[in-house]
Amino acid sequence: MSTFLELPGILRDFTRVNRSRAVAAGLDAFAYDRVTAGLGWLTDWPAAFHAAGRDRLEAAGAADARGHRVSAGESYRSAARWFHCASWLPHPDRTLAARAAADADAAMADALARLDPGAVRIEGETFTGWLRRPVGTGGPAPATVLVIPGMDSGKEEFHGVVEALLARGLAALALDGPGQGVRAATSAPRSDYRAVVGEALDALAALGGLDAARTALLGLSLGGYYAAVAAAHEPRVRAAATVSGPYRLVWDELPPFVTDTLTQRAGSREAAREFADRVDLAAAAGLISCPLRVVDGGLDTIPGVVNGEPLARSAPRGEYLLVPHGDHLLGNARPDWLPGTADWLADRLRD
Template sequence: MARPFVPTRMEEPITANHREARPSGAVDTRVEGVVANWFPRFLANGLDYLDVTRILDAIENWDQWGTTWEAAGENYEKLGRDALAAGHSETAGSHLRRAALTYQFAQFVMTGDTEARRRIHLRMADTYRTAAPLLQPPATPVRVPWRGIDLVGYLRTLSDDSPLVVLIPGLESTKEQFSTFEPFLLERGLSTLSFEGPGQGETWYEHGFRDEAYVDAMRALFAWIVDRPDLSGRRVALLGTSFGGYLALKSAPGLPVEAVVDIAGFFDLKDFDNLQPVIRDNFAHFMKIEPAEIEDVVSQVDLLGTLPLDVPVLAVHGEVDPIVPVEHAHRIAAAQMNATVWLYPDGTHSCNNLHTIVRPAISDWLADRLAVGA
């Protein structure tokens, strides 16, 4: 009766740990700089610490950044597609979303290789598109006509009258990355629309960032919202992270919004030349522009004359933010006057290192402003 058992030996999930093999002292400064800036961002945005550690341990120099992250994403994509084939839709949605977010960081700040970046970014967008209908509630792609192109986003709605929060990404961020912020809002009765304007995500291929273009694109988005019978009656707020915090404040005048949240945004870019080189690179990519033209575009980025808004504003900033100094929050607060300002003494950029505390608090503030259930 007895027979030998045949256990299923699961494959190695990702590249083996190479930390031991890394030559001592052979530190790649680009890798170290990117990790120093954004390590908490990887974790706050849906990746698992143990995965991130395995990935970073396998990267010895910047040339391996994209391929190593992509291999880790591929593992989850395969698990997700297998789960889909097996009818395990919950697992499929979860793994495909995780695959997409892993690809997100594969192409992240890859400003030196446009072709590789495009390929991985489109793979990310495609993988997330497969996950989107499997999420709870589903994420529905939206396309907003503007100047002959389509602006893109994902809409996740609750009941017909639930308020709507429009999420605006910053540099090197995407509508897909917001899939880790959306649940905090959804759990509190708020529907979400994660948006990509000029310079961002899939919209970037069609149009680089310009200040007036972004503001105009936001007007087009709101005209589209008002035209949608299922959206037009809702109360709406804006939430922007990092440069998206600036964009939310800059775009708000004239839009039918009832509250604005700025997380770690700039007041202006007058100090552009003193930003980290990697951040200046990211801006050049964002703008799709030659270095000589940057100065003019940068000079348009300014909240002077925009603030104060006549709606409630929440500004959240980490006091040890190495990317956007906290003084920008001080200036926003001074110009807005009645703003609610939360400064976290040990918060880094976007307070991603305190995400367990900051995201629920922001979501509650929005739910209170938009009177969920009232």
């Protein structure tokens, strides 16, 4: 069994730490409390969250049968969120996470078919994503923001972020890259995520209907590192923002949750350590020529993770937003960073 799952009091701690993240991902706070209160062991987490997702699928089917398309779409979207959250745990049975990710992907497709039928699924060798465009703009082709998830995340987690971008007239491509979401079962994390961003930008250019000269990146958690390293090497990126992104990882100091998760997703402890050793923005920071906003939470203190302040200081056009009461991903402080960061991206893409 994993080292992480053997820690004393881990069920209580994991439930508490991830509550704001789950609520920010779109889970009802009261439902989260009910589901987690019924857990006897942390190893029960995937099954319990998957069961909650199946309940939402049943509600979606019932709404569909009555012709209530919006309600069905909302229930499918809720199911996608529950399924995604079921995959967070570094459980020794990786088939559970693979099934949860696949079910999240399918439920999201069903949700978008009803709530945003103009959404386009885009896939390449290194990524799978959903492109959504703002509705009713009637103007020129919109700018686009790539929403990049982190270590144990995926495109289903950041619906709220995508909606904030759409509301400001921006298109959004939320994607799963190597080792993420629906691709976690068949690929390992890559520190050279700039190749993933490059392929996604090529796909967007080929699709048409977007302003290819106005593209930005928004990376969350480890996705912040991915966004920063891509911005350093991809000239098509007009602006970038990171949220709770690491400047550097120090393997020997990382907590068991991180090392166990990276080990599972990389395929071995050796590969995970090699990956973590490459997560270091010291060389890349000075190469980021576009505007860069770095967002950190003051309560986000993870051993072995150097937060983003050195990145903001070293990037030529970097700026730093520290929310003192924010936790990791600032799920407990969304009004203090998300509207302003969405506005910041919109402004930079209009310049």
